[in-house]
Amino acid sequence: MNEKRSVWDYEDIVGRGLLEDLELLAEDISGKVQHVNSTYTGGGVAEILNRLIPLFKGLEIETEWNIIRGDDEFFSVTKSFHNQLHGRVGGPVDIHAHEQVGVLEDLEMEIKELSMKRRMLETYLHWNQVNAEEMTNDGDFVFIHDPQPAALIHTKEKGHWIWRCHIDVSSPDPLVWNFLRDFVSKYDASIFSTPLFSRPDLGIRQFLVPPSIDPLSDKNIELSPGEIDKVLDKYEITTDKPIITQVSRFDRLKDLPGVIDAYKLVKKRIDCQLILAGGVASDDPEGMEVYREVLKKADGEADIHLLLGSPPFTDIEINAFQRASTVIMQKSLKEGFGLVVSEGLWKGKPVIGGATGGIPLQVINGVTGYLVHSVEGAAYKIANLLKDPELARKLGENGREHVRHNFLITRHLKDYLLVMHSLENPSSIIRL
């Protein structure tokens, strides 16, 4: 990726002060920055790096982005690691499980036993060794993203190595975590999105850097009414009734049945429509099963637009669904950071979210949206917002300001520059 972008493209959005600081902080960075993850496309990490790396380059910092390779078995192993570190559970679960999370706990032990076979660890180490031999990790600041390439630390010869953890490892499967910790503890530092996702037993520095969205990406850029209508027409959605939208993978932990139940409660009193737009990852057999269950739950209701992105929705389409909405939902039962919440808030929409993971950092209850704990709670808040457009407008406006100050890519870039300075000089007061 050779694209360079100027931070000054963001002047109208974040003002001059931060952009001047980015230039000043970058002036004192010398050496090469390297980012390593497992894919150039798909998923939140790749999405952020695609936007962040051109900005590093625009600040005249030599920056390289490498991805590791592996076979299907390797990625199946790392996906299993991800799920077990994240506390995510899968398997056949009752569609009504949104009210019975405890049922999943029994299944967890079974999955743990299956997934911690010695062969998995060998596969992980084998592919990290292959990548170590093929890749030159000679950066002065090497950011290794998530567990997949974590074992590359064995190739460290120079520079500061930072393990950037995008997932919640606060309650991991102990076997997987102990295996991974042996690698992570050899890094110079780690970065977590929030204290709630971190570990007390790492023994290395732990910086806090929340993730971000890019207001100039296709997913978030302003769209004209004509562009929004074009997308809605394509999916045969009209705007004669207010729209409630949840954009999320077809995954049990996103509680799509709970969203449908809440919508049905509201629908009895207020004529409205629901968009559930999501994809199914190619390596996620459970996703199609969840989609079919949700399809059954929707039961042919004409105002439920169950949209399966296959091929995946374009970023402009996601953007248009969110901008056409009156209320955005993210009623997750368990969530990582849940940046889709910031996407909704940035578009000036109030968000109703489950009080889990990173959602409460984005949804300030009663200020940028509402945190809910039940179907009934979600329905009540949806109805409040549909009946009071001024309230919805005010919360949406607050949400946009909250994101502007906390969750935009320019703040993310500044944090990385500060972390780099901090690694060069471990004092708590650094004078440039």
Place this chain on the structure above:
Amino acid sequence: MPDFTFYKARYQSELTGKSARDISELISVIKEVDESSIFHHIYHALLDYHFLPLEYPNDFAYWIADVLHEPALAERLADPDLREIHDLEALRARIMSIIENYLTTHDVVGRARSGQEFHFIRCISVIFPTRYVASNMGEALEILKEIDLDSIFYYFIASRMLGGEHYKEFSRWVLENDSRALMESLDNLYPYGFANLNAMRTEIVKIVERYFWEHL
């Protein structure tokens, strides 16, 4: 008269790995934690964007009210009278003394549930010169009106607590501009009582403008 270059700082949060679930754990960590952590938890909220003035303007007060449900102690910590406090060790001692005095007459039994712990965060301050340079007080006034609020925070709060080097330079420069009265007025500004940094900036600008009216 030499020109005066305005500085500012940006702050990066780092976890200390220490956390507290009740008042006794909070006290024992406050006693030993890096002083930059005390700075972070007392002051960072001033730098954050808020929709409404904060009920409790520092993390200790907020957590004690919200999680331990001890609003009377939270209110005492919310305005700890920092007039005579000029360094972080003195600030730490003031916080400790407020809590310990309260505990002599009250039992604080609240305990955080999982996920509500107080996580102690260390603050890395990266200090650097801005592009704003003044050659006289008139120019300094214009800069104070438009400079980033981070610079206002840096000069009037952070620099004073983090050794005072740049605040003293500013104070000396104001004095060298024959403005002893102005220097004293700015030195006496009590920065903790403002609802936000914009309000603090307004007061600083008012002090300088009033000085101009009276003396120039």
